[in-house]
Amino acid sequence: MKQITRWSPDTCSCVLDIEWDDTEPESSRTHTIKAVVSRCGSHQAGSDEGIFKAVLSENTRKNRVFGLAQQALPGVTLEDYDWSFDAERVLEVKFANMTPAQKVQLQQDCDNQFRNLVKITEKQFEIR
Numbered sequence: 001m002k003q004i005t006r007w008s009p010d011t012c013s014c015v016l017d018i019e020w021d022d023t024e025p026e027s028s029r030t031h032t033i034k035a036v037v038s039r040c041g042s043h044q045a046g047s048d049e050g051i052f053k054a055v056l057s058e059n060t061r062k063n064r065v066f067g068l069a070q071q072a073l074p075g076v077t078l079e080d081y082d083w084s085f086d087a088e089r090v091l092e093v094k095f096a097n098m099t100p101a102q103k104v105q106l107q108q109d110c111d112n113q114f115r116n117l118v119k120i121t122e123k124q125f126e127i128r
Helices: 048-072 100-114
Strands: 002-007 015-021 032-038 081-085 091-095 118-122
Touching (some): 048 091, 100 118
Parallel strands (some): 091 118
Antiparallel strands (some): 015 032
């Protein structure tokens, strides 16, 4: 049966209604855009399908970068991970406690997978 889920990704303030079929196995289920309920400032232009693809791509990239970090940085946690998108929607990522070699390796891994769409920096802690 067709279902509609309202999705508010954590990568922007867009709100999307996504359609999917609950009779399909989760591993092969497809999601399609039913409606863009609201658009954030970064996703004002384009078709509903284009907005869905952009938002899904950004959200997937953010999650996959954390997966790469889990492989490269032993013991990394979500608390070590800060991220944001710049005006061009490049993902700017900061991790705590990275060695220079780990930073270089993680940036290379991201470049191999996402070209120039991820920038790795070191997380700075505030001293109070």
